[in-house]
Amino acid sequence: MKHVIIGASIAGMTAAAKIKQLSPEEDVTVLSAESIQPYGKMSLPYMLSGMTWFANCTLPPVAGVDVMLNKQVDRIDPGSKTVHTTDGEEFKYDKLLIATGTSPVIPDVPGAKLSSVVGVRNVGDIEVIRKRIEESSQKRVILSGAGLVNAEVGDALVKLGIPVTYVISSDRMLSQIVDREASAIIEKSLTGLDVELLKGEDITEIQEKGDALEVRLASGKVLMGACVVYGKGVRPNTSFLKGTGVQLNKGIVLGQYLETSIPDIYGAGDAVETDDVLLGEKTLHALWPVAIEQANIAAANMLGMETPYPGDVLRNILTVFGQTIFTGGLSTHDEGEVYRHASDGEYRKIAVKDGKLRGFVFVGEGAENPGVYLRMMKEKTDISSMIDPVLYGTVTHADLYPSVFKVAL
């Protein structure tokens, strides 16, 4: 059977490897729009800070799998089961996997198309940043948005000794993943660092001024910087699906077997919308481990091994500005019964409803066994008898399976 995979990133490569592992004789082709060997995109901030290097972040090649570079797909014909690329080539498939991920959203303001205005998604993007801070007379980098990616990018720049300015339309950092209290603690850890935080602001215009950028804000304020990095969300790469009938919402809507609405076309990774166990509806998870899990399951289904996808939950772990942040589920606001504990720059919050964990935010020490938190949410474990251990991060797998682990003599 001939399997074609669009997108040679973590979802695409994981699926390719899984197919080969389960059934070595399958024919697998991966089409990549990029011109370089596949690599892990979540390592980009670490490459920027210099803590790691490109070759360390490449995804291992899969024996027997052809990864074709510079193959940007622009059209799919489900009728003839062919995939068309911008260079005019055609690929026939029996089973097709869409693993095209997302692209950063860059608002349509004057100057947004300048080459020194980027969103971090590819190696090329961090090369732009690096080059600009080297060459520009301005060292400051202007970060629009303080979500996950820009938090990490800002942290990497600070490690390099580069001053940064966050321009954020909301009134707090990381508002998409943490609550107000946690934002305050994270913002507090910026003191002493060369980080400027402009809240309730937006970029309205960007202009090239010699080797630097002049950035105009809604308030009229003007900033100078080496480059502008947008981190105001992402949009799934789905434009090539136009006319195929593949059902789209925010992303590609998938069924229980990670199939699209068109036969023999599957999806995995950041581009897709799947069940969220807590929300009870489909959503974009856009997370690294979720992409891997989906890729593995999609691969099995492409081989005809019916494997339902159980859904997932939102979660994040990241360390920025010296603070480790671990969140999950509904973490930006309070819902249900909320238990909180804050002391000395540490913050813990859990939200519980009907005895079930609905969300959590830890800043600082966090949890002894973080994996258990996802498990509790996914399995809807009744935690009413262990609120304290859950809040204080001491809960472990043994608490969830006492009959197995707590064996008496």
Add this chain to the structure above:
Amino acid sequence: MIDGGYQGTILRVNLTNRTVKEEALREDWAKKYIGGRGYGTRIIMAEVDPKVDPLAPENKVVIATGPLDGTTAPSSGRVMVITKGPLNNTIACSNAGGYFGPMLKRTGYDMIILEGKASEPVYLWINKGKVEFRDATHLWGKLVNESDQMMREETHLEAETMEIGPAGEKMSMIANVMFNGHRAAGRTGVGAVVGSKNLKGIVVRGNKGVSVADRDRFAEAVRSAREILAQNPVASGGMPLYGTAVLVNIINSTGSFPTRNAQDSFFPDADKISGETLRAQNLVRNEACSDCPIGCGRVTAIKEGKYKGEHGGGPEYEPLWAFGAMCGISDLNAITMANYLCDRYGLDAISAGGTVACAMELYERGYMPATDAPFPLKFGDPDALVESIRAMGEQKDAFGKLLAQGSYRLAEHYGHPELSMSVKKQEFPAYDPRGVKGIGLEYATSNRGACHVRGYSIAAEVLSPGLDRLVYEGKAAVTKFLQDLTAALDSSGACLFTTFGMQAKDLAQLYSAATGFECDEQEFLKIGERIWNMEKLFNLKSGLTGKDDTLPPRILHEPIVSGPSQGEVEDLGKMLGEYYSLRGWGEDSVPTKERLQELGIQDLS
């Protein structure tokens, strides 16, 4: 420079002003007194007037670890409470296992000095170098297991705790200081001193590691020490299998198992309260203190009868005897319950059992009027035991208040102090000197009153084929040797039970490798002797004299009625003089200038 073993910092806590201060550990004192019991006593010597009222704010308490705490040296998790004891005005040092010691060290402090008195009940929360005074009014009156849990819930679930129970709060003379909710620093009423300061407890949590001076040498010393214990039949056989309770049958079979307030010394029902029975009937699992390969601790549950469903730690050998033979009781469940209650109220189980036994004899002989007792106090009555402990813990009535003062004050109240089986007002433990001669010398001379763990001669007289238990010759030397060894060992943070197999040279090796202070066997024992003499000096200044080095008249004059030691009495005089001269003390038990000079503590006299 101290290279390892110590964290190098002492925390001074003033409860009156609610202030804390960090002070450097003194290297000269560390070398002279090791740490723990020795160093702590040195602090008390320097800072507390020996004449002070033990329950006055001027008294201080040192919570101390030793250089081996927090390492893999076997059984090295001890913590010591050093203060002037209210029970008998001696230098009190009580020692507990568990996890508090190593965790205290990981907060970065080798010791805590507690001084003054808080105006309201408080507890301390020491979290990674930060110290907080926390309100404890809601914890006041709570049982030890309750406050242990509540304090951890309010701070951090995996923190380690020290706490007193209602007995300490109400300043019972036999109140202990508990650790981890069920590990007791039991003797000499140290809990009352903590209670007098309005301190409910201390919660510690830290992230600082403990280093040693010579990594490879320490690793080898640990390996060798653990190997010695693994080869030792008591440390790796009897203890893990039955806990300290293994001794019930052993000691009873020598006829040295004080029964019914020592009116006899053989308990025909011993087997019903033995380690073997405990294992079969109540044991849930073994529990070990930090880094302990012996694991003598028992986690037990009462599986039938009126206390069904109760669970906790122990009982150890001593409570089995104190609540069992000493009170003529063979109901293991009631004994276990009495033990749980002592842990919960924060009472010293040996003294509590000795006091109930004394009350029973006073009652049976009619010295205690029936109207004074809320229920008949008959030897052998399990309910009387359990209810007496409850009364003692709660101190709700005159009876409870009286019992909470210990057997000496109780017996004195009824005009018969001779019926208190105590030395220097402290109840003696589970070995009858009439049947094991050397232990009588230990009881008489122990610096904190009757005690078996200052110089555990039972090891030489009963548990190993070394010495005949019924002879007097050689006992003075053994006692002195063991007392010195134990003083140094306690100060290091290791558990006494390591000496089932390990010798002074092994401990000296661990100590040297950890601290970088070169120390051989002789030097280690000399440190111990120095500590012993320092303690003695404190007691002399506090007002005790050689006359206090004696035993209850019953032990000296009333022969054992039945069993293998039938007819025996103890002749302390046959050992005491020799002991004093071995110690280099005068006949009045006062250390000579020369000996103090040799030990380098002439300035303390």
Add this chain to the structure above:
Amino acid sequence: MKVLVLEPAKCTGCRACMDACSFEKTDVFNPLDSRINVITFHEDLTFVPTVCSQCEIPYCAEVCPTSTLVKNTTTGLVDFLKEKCIGCKQCVVACPWGSIKMNHLGKEIIKCDQCSGDPACVKVCKAEALTYVDVEDMISSKQHGVAQAYRRIASEMQKGVNP
């Protein structure tokens, strides 16, 4: 091939393994740097040791973006190649047992490497709650039951989503 076998029922909670492990790996005694952990249940005083089970299909390795964690088919271990690690902590969240974690400074990922065949923790476990045995021997021994229980849980977890 040898494996570390855990028997919670025998554990006395002395935590010597944690001290020994940190000492072996860092020359300092600090349980927070131990690769093995003993979970304590205060309410009934039960103890559950946990250490990396060197999974057949390691959850941690699967999510590592830099191939820092690799299943070694010769030794059976999941190797951690320190220089490659970027500290993203994906592995920490992925492991169901909390067996891969940050050290006490929050700076470095740590995980059990079975001390290259000479486990320090086993040497101090007098209770024999930790043993290091040949896989073949284990299959025939009574420890088998315990290992099975762990495996059952592991496979149950595997049926679910990767945490």
